[in-house]
Amino acid sequence: MNIKLGVLKKRSEFLFVRDGFYSAKGGVVVQMRKNAVRSGIGMGFTATKKIGNAVTRNRAKRRLRAAARHLLPELGLPGHDYVLIARASTTARKWTDLLDDTRKALISLSQRASGGKGPHNQNSKS
Secondary structure (H helix, E strand, O other): OOOOEEEOOOHHHHHHHHOOEEEEEOOEEEEEEEOOOOOOEEEEEEOOOOOOOHHHHHHHHHHHHHHHHHHHHHHOOOOEEEEEEEOOOOOOOOHHHHHHHHHHHHHHHHHHHOOOOOOOOOOOOO
């Protein structure tokens, strides 16, 4: 499957995704929202100062980027944007566990987007 992965860069793009669905699993929080303008998959990454210093935040984002590149082509929905948010445990978590957390979150979000089971975000507008 050859799906184009785009990158979210503007604050407004991150705020747009925030109002969609979300799933928190272990070392990662994943937000998702349908984007009628995009045909591929948009992805963005963030780590707050609560995570640690700049070195720690950058390492967390690098790990999330690698996980997203590995999993989004397979589990992401075309026409949707995703934001992966680092948690305090993101950098210390084993790589396989971080991949499992991300995989579970993406599967959960796909089910919600297709009308499957699972609670919705209070502000869900997708």
